[in-house]
Amino acid sequence: MAYTYDDENIFAKILRGEIPNQTVLETDHSLAFRDIYPQAPTHVLVIPKGKYVCYDHFAQEATDAEILDYTRTIGEVCKMEGVADGGFRMIANAGEAGVQEVPHLHVHILAGRPLGRMLQKA
Ligand code: AMP
Numbered sequence: 001m002a003y004t005y006d007d008e009n010i011f012a013k014i015l016r017g018e019i020p021n022q023t024v025l026e027t028d029h030s031l032a033f034r035d036i037y038p039q040a041p042t043h044v045l046v047i048p049k050g051k052y053v054c055y056d057h058f059a060q061e062a063t064d065a066e067i068l069d070y071t072r073t074i075g076e077v078c079k080m081e082g083v084a085d086g087g088f089r090m091i092a093n094a095g096e097a098g099v100q101e102v103p104h105l106h107v108h109i110l111a112g113r114p115l116g117r118m119l120q121k122a
Contacts, residue, residue: 003052003053003054005052005053005103006103007051009102009103009104010104011045011047011102011104011106012051014031014033021033021034022034024077025073025076025077025080027069027072027073028049028065028069029048029049029065029066029069029070029073030046030048030049030069030073031046031049032044032045032046032047032077033045040110041111041112041113042081042088042110042111043108043109043110044077044108044109045106045107045108045109046070046073046074046077046106046107046109047104047105047106048062048066048069048070048105050066051104052104052105053094053103053105054092054093054094054095054105055092055107056094057105058070058105074090074107074109078109081109081111083111083112086111086112088109088110088111088115089108089109089110089111089118090107090108090109090110091107091108092105092107092108
């Protein structure tokens with residue numbers, strides 16, 4: 001699939017500094033910030049700074065430096081937020097069936113309460 005990136009998506013605006021965000025961590029290639037509608041006591045979004053629509057787009061086209069930075073940033077956020085202690089979940093929604101609302105790759109890191117089973121029946 002060929003992905004088309006929408007420069008007007010809300011995370012693109014955050015990256016351009018047009019919309020404020022509650023930054024947790026910023027690196028050369030990645031930004032982690034708190035979700036505006038947290039669904040758990042800890043709810044952090046981690047995005048690459050590059051123009052990638054979703055995870056498979058990123059995995060196929062990002063540079064090694066971007067992939068390394070993104071992976072390490074997720075690890076660092078998990079460490080900073082202490083999510084491993086009580087357990088946590090990472091989610092990367094994609095496309096229509098995945099109900100992705102913002103078409104810029106983001107991993108949700110959720111923790112701080114029991115999160116239930118992985119999927120519910122539709
Ligand atoms: P998804 O459904 O996986 O695309 O999730 C998009 C997430 O972005 C939702 O959890 C929203 O609450 C979150 N979100 C939308 N706008 C903002 C914003 N301006 N700052 C932080 N999080 C946002």
